[in-house]
Structures are given as structure tokens and as C-alpha cells.
Amino acid sequence: xxxHDATMAGYLLLVGVAVGLQVVAARGGSRVPSLGQVVAHIxxxxxxxxxxxxxxxxxxxxxxxR
Amino acid sequence: xxxPEPDDRDDxxxxxxxxxxxxxxxxxxWVDLRAGTRDPLVWILGLAAFFDGISDxxxxxxxxxxVAAAVGRDAARQSRGIAPPAAIPLLGPPSPPSRGRxxxxxxxxxxxAYAVAAGTxxxxxxxxxxxxxxxxxxxxxxxxxGPLRPARLLSPPDPVGVRAWTAVxxxxxLWELSALLQQPTLRVSSEAHxxxxxLMDPVLATHLGRSVALAGWLGMGWWLLNRAPADPGRGxx
Numbered sequence: 107x108x109x110h111d112a113t114m115a116g117y118l119l120l121v122g123v124a125v126g127l128q129v130v131a132a133r134g135g136s137r138v139p140s141l142g143q144v145v146a147h148i149x150x151x152x153x154x155x156x157x158x159x160x161x162x163x164x165x166x167x168x169x170x171x172r
Numbered sequence: 173x174x175x176p177e178p179d180d181r182d183d184x185x186x187x188x189x190x191x192x193x194x195x196x197x198x199x200x201x202w203v204d205l206r207a208g209t210r211d212p213l214v215w216i217l218g219l220a221a222f223f224d225g226i227s228d229x230x231x232x233x234x235x236x237x238x239v240a241a242a243v244g245r246d247a248a249r250q251s252r253g254i255a256p257p258a259a260i261p262l263l264g265p266p267s268p269p270s271r272g273r274x275x276x277x278x279x280x281x282x283x284x285a286y287a288v289a290a291g292t293x294x295x296x297x298x299x300x301x302x303x304x305x306x307x308x309x310x311x312x313x314x315x316x317x318g319p320l321r322p323a324r325l326l327s328p329p330d331p332v333g334v335r336a337w338t339a340v341x342x343x344x345x346l347w348e349l350s351a352l353l354q355q356p357t358l359r360v361s362s363e364a365h366x367x368x369x370x371l372m373d374p375v376l377a378t379h380l381g382r383s384v385a386l387a388g389w390l391g392m393g394w395w396l397l398n399r400a401p402a403d404p405g406r407g408x409x
Binding site: 108109110113114116117120123124127131136137138139141142143144145146147149150152153155156157158159160162163164165166167168169170171172 | 211213216217220229231232235236239242243246256295296297298300301303304305307308309311312315316318319326328329330332333334336337340343344347351354363364365366368369371372376382385386389392393395396397399400401
């Protein structure tokens, strides 16, 4: 296994865990909230809303803007 | 364990020290500065702006720095007892299913048309920069004003589940950072230790790839704006 494969495996593992958490959250009675519920919880406050939206804006800038 | 209020910073009242000093005096500015920098978000955005600035990403730095300054100013004003204006959701309650479906289709078509048009511009060009800055600024202004819709406030999620999601995002950040630090230099990518940016380069080199990525980014922004719940008892917070 090369370093490239190991790095990619790490990314795929993290995506898999996130998908798994979302699937578990979709089952009734789970203690795990969905990603949407967590984001909504963070975005109750102005600081939370602005923090999350700034992160989203930065992603767009990072990949496309000067 | 008591459940914390949605935003304890909003409970700041006029402190004796703030009320006692003259507005505009050096002491008043110091008190404002202290109140403004009490919010961790100001530090996070300020540091991000600093590092983007020294990396020659001036537009990123200006956006992050402006948001940090606005959040700090807001905190300072609240410490002086100036309450933020009441939040007025931009949109009304969700439409009936039949009308809502047409509205959603219209919004998705507009978003897709924007992504296809914006995808024609090469990355890091001024037109591409503007196609990002416009929706990003609009979303931040809307988010600052308040929630998009008068959605109800949900009960707090289970802390165990929140910790699980936090662990995933922290691990993802550390994994990306470790790949970045194992590059030959910060500006030279590595095939052996690819960052997400490096992996996205071939995708974003084509018009189709850019348009799909832009549609995803715009859709994520719309989703986030619709996530924010209204909290009728707490003003804009």
C-alpha cells in the first residue's frame, strides 16, 4: 500500500463514518442526531449562523476565487 | 446537567465598568475591544483572516476579517446594552405542498442556471471570484439579519451524538492538515499525500466539473440558510 492509498483510505473512512452516523440518525429512537439537527443547533444563535455561513463562503472562495 | 441557553453571550448587560466610562474615550475603546474579542468566533475568523492574508489570499482575508469585525462590534454593542433589532425572517412559513413544489423547482432551476453560467469562468479569475462573492455576501447578510424562515426551535440534540459528529469533523480536519504538512512545501502539492484541494483540481478543470461543484456549493448554502431555526424569545440570536 502506497502513501497515496493510505491517505485516500483515510478520506474514504471518514466519509463512511459520516454516512454511517447519518444512517443511524435516520433510525427512530437513535441518540445520534442527523447532521441537519446538529447544524440547526449550532445556528440557533447569530454567532453560530455567521460562523457556519462564513465557513461555507470560505469553501467557495478557496476552490474558485482569487 | 442544566441545558445552556442558546447564546449566553446575548445575556450580557451593561456592566458597571462600561457604564462608568465616557463614550469615545480611550478607556471606552478598551472596554469595547475587550467585549468585542470575548467571542471565540472573532478570534477564529481573525486568525483565519491573518493566515489567508499572509498567504496572499487578500479577498479571503478581507471577507473573514470583515465578518470578524462585525461580530466583534456586535458583541461590544451588546455589552453596552444595545440590543440587536428583532429578527424578521426573510421568507414566510413553508408554502403548501403543491405550491412549495413549484417554488422548489424554480429555485433549483435558477441555481442550476447560475452554476452553469458561473462554471464557464476559469478558476481564480475575477469573474469566477465575483460569482462566489455575490451569493456568499448575500447569504452572510441574510444570516446576520436572522433565520430565513420562522422555523421552530428544536430541542438540543443528545451530547453523545454531537460529540460523534464533532469527532468526525475534527478527524477530517486533522487528516487534511497532515496531508498538507507532508507536501514538499505548502504551495507544492503531493501525489503521495493528496489534500482535498489537490484531489478536486482535475474535477474543477472542466466546465462540467465546475458547474456541478458550484451547484453543490450553492445548494449547501441554501440548505444551511434553511437550517437556522427562529428563536422568538431571543431577538436575532
